[in-house]
Amino acid sequence: MTLIADLPPEVFRLIGDYLEKRDILNLVLTCRLFHQLYYPLLWKDISTIKPGHDEPIHSVEQLRAHAEWVHYIEYGPLPLEYYDISFPNLRTLHRLEPTEDSTQQTQTMPLMTTRMTTTLKEQDLNWARFIQLNPNIRNIICLYRSKVEFKSTQFWQAVGTHLQSPRLLMMSRFCVHNLSENEAQVLWRAIGRFEELFYMGEERQLGLSHLRTMYTDTDLDTDKEDHCSTLKRISFFAKNSSHPEWHLRFFSRYRNLIKLYWRRSKSQYSMEGLAWHLEQQQWPQLEDLHLDGVIASDQDLATVVCQLPPSLKHFGLGSGDFGPLCFRHLRERFFDTLVTLDLEGCDTFTSRMALDVLLNCHRLEEFKAAAISLNDLYSTPQPWVCLGLKHLKVTFINDIKDNNYNNGNEDNNEDNNEDNNEDNNEDNSEDSNEDYNEDNNEDNNEDNSDNSDVNSDDSDNSDNNDDNVNNEDNSIDGINNSGSALVFEQVSRLRRLGTDILGSGLQIKFVHHKAPPRID
Incomplete structure (x- = not known):
């Protein structure tokens, strides 16, 4: 007789992937076998800080003891000793930032300005040390919850030089106007090491000189392949932006792009600029293009569609005047290759x-x-x-x-029923004229019965x-x-x-x- 304990360990691990953490905890408390098999899963995905609390959930000793089981972690801001822990199998780092309330409270104290700046610099060094100790991190999530200036030069420098195989970088509520020129250059270099970027930021009150600083790096032009060959997918949402040409300047660094999702607050897109970059074959391998927040004419959109590379398989447009001219180019060039088409937001489609x-x-x-x-x-x-x-x-x-x-x-069905009734009645009347009177009754009865059967079948x-x-x-x-x-x-x-x-x-x-x- 085969018992549950006889199942191979890989089956138990597969089952564990479909269980909630509460269920896993109940299993761990059931017996020694389940404790041995499922206890590591309790540490696979952890957070170090409870929302609204400053005290760490786990001690440094606990994290060190279970470090090999951690694959995903929400980390910081924490005391110094927490940044000296190595997690050999860590794949995703969700970097937690101070809440806006706590930073605003600190900023309202003029005497603590120097202390706050020093603390931010120390935090930056702590994060850099943490990255150096965990080079196997592949995904980094930075969801900024406040709009104060964060010193992050050392952190991004470590990301750009120490991570072995970075894959995904997510940055949300990021304010580029808080960055200095040096920080901006270090940040964009680090971004170029990842395969995919999800960026959501603000550009309010940025002048042209600041934008030029944010999105231009002359050093990259001399060694383009080294810095820019990795990034292949960009999802870019810039809020309150009025200079899309600098976004195009930024995108043009990454010639191996296969996906570009470009979303802006509704304003006039630089369609001529986008069409020019496409005509220059800046992204010859582009397969997926989605534009959102577009205010453009059919003619402007057509200039973009007719310049798209033949490798295109996925196309989306969140708004804009998608008219017959644009549709004609789409039909002539991509109907044989399109896999995804999203034009739900285009009323003119x-x-x-x-x-x-x-x-x-x-x-x-x-x-x-x-x-x-x-x-x-x-x-x-x-x-x-x-x-x-x-x-x-x-x-x-x-x-x-x-x-x-x-x-x-x-x-x-109703028409069929009426036709059947008429045909049957006609047949009945013809039969009654040809047959004997005695047979008429029988035939009519049978035909009427058949009629009712036909009608019931149609019903x-x-x-x-x-x-x-x-x-x-x-x-x-x-x-x-x-x-x-x-x-x-x-x-x-x-x-x-x-x-x-x-x-x-x-x-x-x-x-x-x-x-x-x-x-x-």
């Missing part, structure tokens, strides 16, 4: 354009659009070719007129159609609206051919068309 995508992009796996007209869908019943579609998000507008396809299969078919249409497993809300059976037919076909679209990947909404307000 029409229903006909969306259907054209579904009818021609055979590699498409994810598609988001604002709306598709059911009337347009009814007029183009050709099957969708995107057999690999996994995620579809769109609103279908119920604007079918003249009852061309009123209530889907239900009307078809059952109607019920079955309704059941299929409203089946919760299909995850299509509002599918029983007028004309929605057209959508169900297309989605069902994709499912029969093997696509994994149904479920959480399908977000469809049906709304009734509303006439525009009358203007007198």
Whole structure:
């Protein structure tokens, strides 16, 4: 008889990956076997400070004793001795910063300004020492919770020189106007060591000279491959920025980019500048481009699309006038290669354009659009070719007129019932004229019985159609609206051919068309 204790350790570890920390703690307290197997998981993901508290959760001795089990840690600000611990398997460092309340309280004390500055410099040195002791860190998360100036030159210097294989850097609520010129140069050099950057910062009250300092490093031009070849993915959100050309200057350093997500507070984008960099083949391997917060014309967007490299597979636009000119370039150049298309935020991306995508992009796996007209869908019943579609998000507008396809299969079933009744009655009358009177009664009875069977079968078919249409497993809300059976037919076909679209990947909404307000 096989017992649970006979399972191999790798099975237990796999089970542990799906358990909450509270459940793991209960298992650890159950028996010696579970304690041995699952106790290390309690230390895999830890935090050193409780929110709203200054006292560390774990002592230095506890952290040293369990250091080999730690893979993810939320760290700092802590006493000096905590920065002298080596975690051999640490992969993700979430650097905690002082809360805004605590820093504001310190800043309101003029006599403590020198002491605060000294403390910040010491913290910077502590962080640099921690990085030097943990060169296996791959991911760094810096979510700044205050807007005071942080001395971080030594920290970023250590990140740029000591980490062996940095992968992801996340910086949120970062204020570049708090950086000195030297700090900015050290920061951008460190960023170039990572494979992926997620940056969300503010640029308020920055002049051109300061921006030039932030985003320009002449030393990088002399040794570009050494500093800039690693970074491949950038997600960049600059709040309150009015000089996008300096962002492009920053992006152009990294010639091996395969992903660029550029989001700004809604303002005029430098489309000419972006098109120029694309024309110069600054990013020849670019596969994923997403622009958000765009205020640009169809012509401006078209100049960008026509310069995109042929390697493009994923394209998204959060706003802007995406018109017929831009769509023509997209169709001619990328319909055969597009895997992801997100134009949900573009009201000018029409229903006909969306259907054209579904009818021609055979590699498409994810598609988001604002709306598709059911009337347009009814007029183009050709099957969708995107057999690999996994995620579809769109609103279908119920604007079918003249009852061309009123209530889907239900009307078809009603028409079938009426036709069957008429045909059967005609047959009955013909038989009654040809047969003997005695047989007429029997034939009529039998035919009427058959009629009732046919009608009941048609009624059952109607019920079955309704059941299929409203089946919760299909995850299509509002599918029983007028004309929605057209959508169900297309989605069902994709499912029969093997696509994994149904479920959480399908977000469809049906709304009734509303006439525009009358203007007198």
